[in-house]
Amino acid sequence: MKFAYRFSNLYGAVYRQGNLSFSKDGNNVISPIGNRVSVFDLKNNSSETLPFSTVKNITCVGLSPDGGLAIVVDEDGAAQIISLITRAVLQHFHFHKPVSSIRFSPDGRKLVVTKENVALLYHAPGKHREYNALVLDKTYYGPYDETTCIDWTTDSKCFAVGSKDMSTWVFGAERWANLIYYSLGGHKDLVVGCFFEKESLDLYTVSQDGALCVWESDTEPSGLVLTKKLWRSPVRKSSSVSSRHFFNKEGEFNNLTCASFHKDTHILVTGFASGVFHLHELPEFNLIHSLSISDQRISSVVMNCSGDWIGFGCSGMGQLLVWEWQSESYVFKQQGHFNNMASLAYSPDGQYIVTGGDDGKVKVWNTNSGLCFVTFTEHTSSITHVTFTSSGFVIVSASLDGTVRAYDLHRYRNFRTFTSPRPVQFSSLAVDFSGELVSAGAQDSFEIFIWSMQTGRLLEVLAGHAGPVSSLCFSPVQSILASASWDKTVRIWDMIDSWQTKETLPLPADGLAVSYRPDGQELAVATLDGEISFWVPQDATQTGSIAGRHDLVMGRKESEKITAKQSAKGKSFTALCYSADGASILAGGQSRFVCIYNVKEQILMKKFEVSCNLSFDAMEEFLDRRKMTEFGSLALVDEGAGDGDGVQLSLPGVRKGDMSSRHFKPEIRVSSLRFSPTGRSWAATTTEGLLVYSLDGSMIFDPYDLDLDVTPASVRRQLRLKEWTSAIVLAFRLNEHALTQEVLETVPHKEIPVVCGSLPDVYVEKLLFFLAGCLEKSAHLQFYLSWAQNLLLLHGQKLKNRSGAILPTIQSLQKSLQRHFESLSKLCEWNIYTIRYAVALSKQRGLKRSAEQLEEGEEAETAQNEGKQEHGRVPFAGGGKRDACKETEVEQR
Incomplete structure (x- = not known):
């Protein structure tokens, strides 16, 4: 089995904080998600997470006018210059202070970065490779408080900076003799946005209290001549603010949180803390329409280049919307879990992933597009477990609200609700291979409930555990249920023979997770002492164990007084999953690492770091001495003003889902793991989101049975001689994807049955796997279907004898066929x-x-x-x- 898994995509989250950006053509939305950046393609309805990450959460993103370059800045001011064409990090830079906003000039030659009360003008990175891509040109001082927004004139000669001191400053980007700086007042609250008119020095400023000021210039941009005053002073009556408008009418107070202005269409979009947004036409201030998208605060708003689409980001709900204001319809509407994700499951064909979160929602994601296409909200409390039935069209979820629900993916409805005779909280769930039996374990009554999927009736209540049932798993090949509990036992229940306990496996510590091997001949159990033990369920014998506590590298929390080494002694694996061939097992838990172990050798094969985001708790191994004071760590010092808004401490005992107004720093952990049925990828639900790791799609030179005669020239020579079978064998020995595809597409259609019949057995499985990959992307559907049909007809019996080994290949082929169907x-x-x-x-x-x-x-x-x-x-x-x-x-x- 190959272990070259790399980060592929991030599901389950679409927006966290920061500013949204549209691409140059206006068809893509660039959204910061934690310490990563995702690109959502609105035309093709797909998403892609860029393969880089910052040290902390991203606060602002600056996009160049040509759309080829982006600068992302995190909470500490560490910046990365990214190429959006090659998806590569070009350079690292550090501003040493938190950055509030960043904006390129329209000509792309300069950019302005604001931090604290200073505006910094840099020469923008060029197309040539440079030692220092960002060169500081000027530093502008003016505002007395933190800066909030930036805007450039269309000719890139001047820029305006808004501030929290209720003033707006206009600076010259070059050394104009008649314009060095100019200050504009008139607002009674902090300035949220400042916008220049197109090809003009007229300025619009918007403040948080819902006031719009229109400033008129008596000079055109081309007329920057030696005059004493460029702007009309707001002090004199003859040169006051041209006009002032207010969004909050009739005494209704609602904070204005963000604004965006499209210079070509003269449309101003404003977002408010109540979830309402307004569209106005300037300078007449005509209201186009006013709508509400949610009851949460709108954090960011942006318009695309044509002015047709408006992007909204709501950090409280984790929501991203793209609205077409002319037709008044949604172009894009996605929302992630706004709380931790607790569980995930792959569909049998690998096309869908279902996730359940602490917000009580069950979401289904498409693995090809990376987007959620249905959300079930029937549960009223946290989801503890979700799973698919063997048919792939039914989803079952268990929750702490005391119900187990079944959903139909054809009609998108909840068609079954399973409950217990008396209210209990379900902590685990399992469905047998036939899809008929549904079992759920209770964490307060220590019982296991069995229902019938067809009738919805409670069939049996299994008692015997003396502690909460933490995990359930059905055997993939027969009706046998394994249950792990905190009472330090795993019980094997026979679903056919009177629901009796077949075996009881003693554990050295509390059982946390249990998983069957795909052939049903082995059982893996994770316990509280950090070990993974392997058992043969038929005769209840232990075949081995893995001590994984040393692999669970845990960081030190800010509020803990013990070291990270001591803290790691209490950590353990909470999620297990076998690979498709059963040779490896995936384990994750209260750590930022996911481990892959070889079951037979019982050794660690590879570790994956799911996050390097220092904005999470328990990430650093040692405490930062700079944060230590005479009163202790700064994390333990309450610096609030007393009203609760500035308090940086979480409530006592709160570990997740802090719904109060106090500060909450989530802890990094892995709650669930699953291998894809094809074996080409695996997914993990973490504090970061739903992370998907897959085998690298780029070309890897991995030859098979190579010698000096196997060259591309010899392969093409066999093609010219019409030796089709020999050419295919040579191509697979060289193992180059493009060359193999060229050979297959050269074979005449009528020769396919003959070639398939004469193909050696060792290459049949390789060709089937190659066809599964080609079917997913190629347009030659009938051609590749003919290959697959002839291979399965002529070699079906031989493949059946090796069904366990080729299961991932068959499932990958089935996934491609199902998608095309x-x-x-x-x-x-x-x-x-x-x-x-x-x-x-x-x-x-x-x-x-x-x-x-x-x-x-x-x-x-x-x-x-x-x-x-x-x-x-x-x-x-x-x-x-x-x-x-x-x-x-x-x-x-």
Whole structure:
């Protein structure tokens, strides 16, 4: 098994904090998510998380005008210059202070960065490789408080900076003789946005109290000449603010939180703390419309280049919306779990991932697009476990609200609700391989409840555990249930023979997780002492154990007084998952690392660090001496003003989901793990979100049975000689994807059955796996389907004997076929209705045309009859010319 898994995508979160940005063409939204950046393609309805991460959460993103470069800055001021074309980090930079905003000039030659009360003008990175990409040009001082926003004039000659001291400062980007700086007052609250008019020095400023000031300039941008005053002073009556407007009418007070202005269409978008946004046309201040998108604060708003789409970000709900204001419809609407995710499960074909969170929502994500397409909100408390049935069309979830619910993915509805005779909190869940039996374990009554999926009736209550049931797992091949409990036992229950305990496995510590191997011949159990033990469930014998406590590297919390080494002694694995072939096991828990172990050798194969975000707690191994004071760590010192808003301490005992107004720093942990059915990827629900790791898709030179005669030239020589089987074997020995695809597509369609029949057995599985990958992306659907059909028909019996080893390949092939089936069926249905409409329309037009022809015929017949009566002959086209010719002939005669 290969272990070259790399970070692939981040699901479960679409926006956290910071500013949103549109790409140059306006079709992509760039959103910061924690310490990562995701790009959402609005045209193709897909998402991609860029393969880099910052040290702490990202607060602002600056995008160059050509769309090829981005600068991301985290909470401490550490910046990275990113190429959006190659998705690579070009350079690291540090501003040494938290940055409030960053903005490139329209010509792309300069950029302004504001931190504290200072504006810094830098030369923007060029296209040539430089030792120092950011060169400081000037430093501008003016505001007395922190800066909040930046805007440039369209000719890149001046820029404006808004501040919390209720003033707006206008600076010259070059050494203008008549403009060094100019201050504009007039607001009674901090300035949220400042915007220049297009090709003008007229300025709009918006403050938090909902006031809009319009400032007019008496000089054009091209007229920056030696004059004493460029701006009308707001002190004199003759040169006061041109106009002032207010968003909060009739005494209704609502904080304005963000604003965006589109210079071509003169449209101002403002977002408020109540979730309402307004669209106004400036400078007349005409209200276009006012709508509410949620009841949470709108954190960021941005308009695309054409001015048609508006992007909104709500950090409280983790929500990202793109609104088309002309048609008043959503272009894009996504929301992640705004609390921790507790569990995940892959569908049997690997196309979908279902997640359950502490917010009580069950969300289903498409693995191809990375977007959520359905959310179930029937639960009223935290979700503890979710799973798919073997059919892949039913999702089952357990919750602390005392219900287990089943959802139908065809009709998107909750069609079954399972409850217990008396209210209990369900902490674990499992569904058998037939999809008929649903079991859930209670954490307060220590019982296991069994229901029938078909009838919804409670079949049995299994008692015997003396502690909360932490995990349940059905055998993949027979109706046997394994349950792990805090009473230091794992019980094996026979679902066929009177629901009795078949075996009881003693554990050295409390059982936290249990998992069956895909063939049902082995059982893995994670216990509280950090060990993973392996058992043969048939005869209740232990075959081995792995001491994983040393691999659980745990950081030190800010509020803890013990070292990280001592803290790690109380940590353990809480999630286990076997690989598709059963040779490896994936383990994660109260740590930022996920480990892959070899089951047979019982050794660690690889460790994956799921997060390096220092904004989470328990990330650093040692305490920072700079944060130590005479009163102890700064994390333990309450620096609040006394009203609760500035308090930096969380409530006592709160570890997750702090709903009070106090500060909350989440702790990094892995709550659930699952391998994809294809074995090409695995996913983990963490504090960061739903992370997906997959095998690298780039070309890896991994030859098979290579010698000196195997070269691309020899492969193509065999193709010219029409030795198709030999060419395929040589291509697979060289193991280059492009060359193998070229060989397969060169083989004539009628030769496919012959080539498949003569292919050696060792290459059949390799070819099947290659076909599964090609079917997912290639447009030659029928061609590759012919290959797969002939391989399965001619080598089906041999493949059946090795069903366990080739299971990931078959599941990958099934996933590709299922995806094509769904897309083609939708296309065919659409085409049927389109053809029916076209036929009906053509019939209608045909009837109309025949009626018109009938009317024209009647009119022509009437005209002919009238012509006969007047001239004694039937008129025809060109008759005048023919008469003239006859007269000429008579004259000549």
